[in-house]
Structure formats: C-alpha cells, structure tokens
Amino acid sequence: MDKIKNISEELKEWIIHTLQSGVSPLAICNGLIKKGFDPKFAYETLFEIVGNGSVTNINHAYQYEPIHISDQGNILHTSDREVYIRAKSIKPVIIQFENVLSDDECNLLIQLAKDRLQPSKVIDANSGAEKAAAGRTSKGMYFRLQENELIAKIERRIAEITNYPLVNGEGLQVLNYQIGEEYKGHYDFFPEKKVDPSKGGQRIATMLLYLNDVEAGGETIFPKTGQLIVPRRGSAVFFHYGNSLGEVDRLSLHSSIPVESGEKWVATKWIRQHNIYHGA
Numbered sequence: 110m111d112k113i114k115n116i117s118e119e120l121k122e123w124i125i126h127t128l129q130s131g132v133s134p135l136a137i138c139n140g141l142i143k144k145g146f147d148p149k150f151a152y153e154t155l156f157e158i159v160g161n162g163s164v165t166n167i168n169h170a171y172q173y174e175p176i177h178i179s180d181q182g183n184i185l186h187t188s189d190r191e192v193y194i195r196a197k198s199i200k201p202v203i204i205q206f207e208n209v210l211s212d213d214e215c216n217l218l219i220q221l222a223k224d225r226l227q228p229s230k231v232i233d234a235n236s237g238a239e240k241a242a243a244g245r246t247s248k249g250m251y252f253r254l255q256e257n258e259l260i261a262k263i264e265r266r267i268a269e270i271t272n273y274p275l276v277n278g279e280g281l282q283v284l285n286y287q288i289g290e291e292y293k294g295h296y297d298f299f300p301e302k303k304v305d306p307s308k309g310g311q312r313i314a315t316m317l318l319y320l321n322d323v324e325a326g327g328e329t330i331f332p333k334t335g336q337l338i339v340p341r342r343g344s345a346v347f348f349h350y351g352n353s354l355g356e357v358d359r360l361s362l363h364s365s366i367p368v369e370s371g372e373k374w375v376a377t378k379w380i381r382q383h384n385i386y387h388g389a
C-alpha cells in the first residue's frame with residue numbers, strides 16, 4: 110500500500126497539542142509512521158511544525174474581547190434593511206443572522222459571479238502564497254471593492270452590521286460548490302509571519318453570506334466545538350477570531366462539508382484589523 114504523504118489540519122492541530130503536552134517529536138513521528146505515513150514525510154512535517162513557532166504559541170489562551178454587534182438588541186437597523194440575530198456562540202465568537210440579503214440580491218450575486226468562476230486556491234501555511242489545493246474543490250471569484258452598485262450596497266450593509274469600516278474588508282468572494290465539493294478544515298487568519306501591516310494587518314473576522322438553500326450537505330462546521338451552520342438563502346454567519354493583541358483564536362477552525370444534493374453558493378467577506386487600501 111502507498112504510504113500517506115499528506116496531513117489534515119486537524120491532525121496538525123493534534124500534533125501541536127501533543128507536542129505541547131510534552132510528548133517528544135520522535136515519539137509522534139514513530140506514531141505517524143506506524144499509522145502508515147511515509148517516514149520522510151512524517152519527519153519533515155514534524156520538523157516544520159516544531160520550527161514554525163506554533164508550538165510555543167499554542168499554550169497561550171486566546172483572550173476574547175467584547176465585540177459590539179448586538180449592543181443594540183437583536184434587530185439591527187441598517188440604512189436599508191432590518192437584519193435579525195438568530196444564534197450566538199461565545200467561544201469561538203459566532204453570530205448567525207437572518208435577512209441579510211433579499212432573494213433578488215442573492216440571485217443577482219450568483220448571476221454576476223457565474224461567468225467569472227475559477228478553481229479556488231488556499232493560502233500555504235508556510236509561504237503565505239496562494240496555491241491550488243486538494244482540500245478545496247469549490248470554484249470562486251472576487252469582486253473588487255465597491256465594484257458595482259449591488260456590491261457597494263452589500264458592503265455598506267456588512268460594515269453597518271459588523272461595525273468594521275468597509276475599507277477593512279477584502280473584495281467580496283463568491284464560492285460555488287457542486288455535489289461532493291468541500292472546503293476542508295482551515296483558519297481564515299494568515300500565518301503569523303505573513304501578516305502585512307501595510308495591507309490592513311491580520312484578518313480578524315469573516316462574514317459568510319449564504320446565497321441559496323442546499324438540499325443536503327454543505328453545512329459550515331466548526332469541528333472543535335461541534336457547531337454546524339445550515340446554509341439558508343439570505344442568512345449569514347459572522348465569526349471573529351483576532352483580538353487587539355494580535356492573537357488568533359484556534360477554535361475558529363472551520364470547513365464546508367461536501368454538498369450531497371443540490372449546489373451551494375456563498376459570499377465571503379474577510380475583515381482585517383485596519384484599512385487595507387490606504388497605501389494604494
């Protein structure tokens with residue numbers, strides 16, 4: 110049988126925790142090899158994990174800071190729409206919203222995105238560069254900030270809901286998942302060494318808008334805490350994972366589980382600490 114030469118984010122996390130609890134890298138390596146991993150791959154993976162700083166950081170508990178989204182109650186009165194808070198989680202910080210987009214807005218976003226879809230990429234945890242990846246089988250595209258009236262209106266609404274200025278937001282990304290397609294466990298924040306202060310700094314929050322109902326599958330899952338969000342047209346989930354100290358919340362690991370029936374359309378707004386564009 111071929112030896113295993115790839116490793117999931119979950120297993121990486123488990124390795125970090127195990128190292129942190131005092132188990133030696135060699136013992137973990139031997140364990141991986143016994144489980145069928147390629148020995149060279151296992152040694153290199155351990156070397157990489159021990160060398161990249163995650164092991165020293167992981168002990169440091171993430172400090173949750175207040176976010177001010179529901180300070181005014183559970184109905185948010187944005188300039189053009191009432192948005193309802195439907196569920197909240199404290200660790201990690203997750204807020205679910207309903208009525209963020211109208212059916213027409215969802216359909217229009219899908220129409221505008223359809224012809225521009227490309228295979229999705231992921232960010233390499235070491236280099237920070239975008240690369241194609243087996244764990245992300247969806248197709249996607251980006252709108253430029255305020256590219257057209259619809260996008261500008263949606264971006265203003267997201268800024269009003271989240272209390273983060275529009276210029277802290279990256280261009281809206283639209284993703285399409287067909288049957289069997291998924292986005293495996295990942296963090297939205299950048300690897301620490303790849304945070305660029307001249308481009309708004311670290312990513313600290315994500316607003317994920319659901320553009321259609323999925324017949325089966327396609328939930329967004331937070332595997333460390335067991336929370337699942339069922340896609341529903343016009344609804345959204347906001348999660349927050351970066352604090353003012355520059356720490357990141359590793360409980361925010363999430364994935365999109367494979368679509369079983371129908372298809373899935375979402376739009377993602379990644380939000381950074383500061384204005385991304387002032388240098389431009």
Ligand SMILES: O=C(O)CCC(=O)C(=O)O
Pocket residue numbers: 284292297315317327328329330363364365375377
């Ligand atoms: O499609 C989903 O449910 C998750 C998408 C996601 O995690 C992302 O765009 O960063």
Ligand SMILES: [Fe+2]
Pocket residue numbers: 295296297315363
């Ligand atoms: Fe994500």
